[in-house]
Amino acid sequence: MPPATAINNLINELSHLELITDPVQIAKLSLDYYYFSPILEPKLKEKRADLVLRPQTEAEVIQIAKACVKYKIPLTVRGAGTGNYGQCVPLAGGVVLDTTKMNRIINLAKGIATVEPGVKMAAFDKKAAKIGWELRMAPSTYRTATIGGFIGGGSGGMGSINYGVLRERGNVQGLRIVTLEDEPQIIELRGDEVQQVNHAYGTNGIITELEMPLAPSYPWAEIIVTFDDFMQAANFGQALGNSDGIIKKLISIHAWPIPTYFIPLKDYLPVNKSVALLMVSEYDLEALSDLVKEYSGDITYRKTQKEASKGTSLLEFTWNHTTLHARSTDPRLTYLQTLYLTLERVEHFYNHFPNEVMIHLEFFKFAGKVIPGGLPLLSFTSEARLDEIIDYHEQQGASISNPHTYILEDGGSKVIDPLQLAFKERVDPYGLLNPQKMRGWDEKT
Ligand SMILES: Cc1cc2nc3c(=O)[nH]c(=O)nc-3n(C[C@H](O)[C@H](O)[C@H](O)COP(=O)(O)OP(=O)(O)OC[C@H]3O[C@@H](n4cnc5c(N)ncnc54)[C@H](O)[C@@H]3O)c2cc1C
Secondary structure, three states: OOOHHHHHHHHHHOOOOOEEOOHHHHHHOOOOOHHHOOOHHHHHOOOOOOEEEOOOOHHHHHHHHHHHHHHOOOEEEEOOOOOOOOOOOOOOOOEEEEOOOOOOEEEEEOOEEEEOOOOEHHHHHHHHHOOOEEEOOEOOOOOOOEHHHHHHHOOOOEOHHHHOOOOOOOOOOEEEEEOOOOOOOEEEEEHHHHHHOOOOOOOOOEEEEEEEEEEEOOOEEEEEEEEOOHHHHHHHHHHHHHOOOOOEEEEEEEOOOHHHHOHHHHHHOOOOOEEEEEEEEHHHHHHHHHHHHHOOOEEEEEEOHHHHOOOOOHHHHOOOHHHHHHHHHOOOEEEOOEEOOOHHHHHHHHHHOOOOEEOEEEEEEEOOEEEEEEOOEEEOOOHHHHHHHHHHHHHOOOEEOOOOOOOHHHHOOOOOOHHHHHHHHHHOOOOOEOOOOOHHHHHHO
16 A cells, blocks of 8 residues: 555646545445455455546546656556446555546547547437447447456457457557656557457556447347246357348347346246346347248247337346346355357256356357357355356356456466566656556566
């Protein structure tokens, strides 16, 4: 933890900026949705920044970076704070830099936009829709999450069925970052260079600008299809994913009893049925109905984009919103993030853990192929049992991005990314950015 004198010096030096020292506000702005994990909950709940700074411009970010280096104070960047694994929780105290007032759209053209990091995704799409475009992908926290936070800590969401996950080449075209050197620099990264910062939890640069590729926007209808049998629903999801003639944005499949947690949708979710929650172009609904017939499904809910915009979007029951709804009914529930890759594997796990793991699939493109991934739910009993379940998935060839760790490398890739580490050595020589999150750095120092 930084000494009080260093914090006081920093506060004096930056008192002309928006600065928050009220403990209630600090507590709120130090935490995220880490408590979805019973492993992270006790580890993170007491963590607090010493102060929060809310810059409005890149020039203010540079002033903050310079002062943090001068007094050797840790700095953790925060967008909307909707991450699930404590990505923006300041483990070593210091400054939380809140980007939500850096929310200008700098340029918006057909196919491409340049934005500040604090721009909220749904607000951006409202503007982009006026010229017929939208973000290629967005998480189910679309209404609240920032674009910078999605790149810093997210992975994919609606739209990933067409464009893959954020990490796929081309899904972020360019970035500007501010470094934490004695004299902070602005560095522009383009093309593959952006991967040094993409999904690095803000450990190696403060993103101040992003160039994001866009997708053509369609009027997205929202549809629920129910099935007698879970594998029928899963096979339907794969078939829809493979149907190039049907334009879609979301294919989310839920094994019974997960639908019981979707209380606002209960009128459309008959007992004992597994369900598909979909977003499909309004122009392709006839073709969709034919596919539903082929897989013996029943459409119980269909809204045009205009009708759907008046209530809660089905998006907010998918991806990790499924976990949110389930936990409102039963707070012992937690989740995994699983890359099943094949439906054979999905069926295997469905039968292997009949009363312990409830399968929730999200279809998306991965290296050019539509595959099933998912965020299955399970009731937490002990850390040892959770580890056994994860190990079993991995032994069977599924890959788990562990949502029960805040360490960058231990969550997804399981290996130290030499590019991200080398970039951190260059831009954050004192290790002040989001300390204790990058294992590669901590093992080296
Ligand atoms: C109910 C629920 C559903 C979710 N669904 C999804 C989903 O569908 N897909 C998905 O990918 N995620 C999902 N998430 C996780 C999260 O909401 C998203 O990843 C979201 O995009 C994060 O944005 P944020 O603005 O809240 O970022 P934050 O949580 O504030 O930050 C995320 C990370 O990025 C870093 N960061 C933020 N801004 C910057 C910056 N300017 N420069 C450098 N680093 C920065 C932070 O330090 C932190 O490490 C979900 C979370 C919840 C609670």
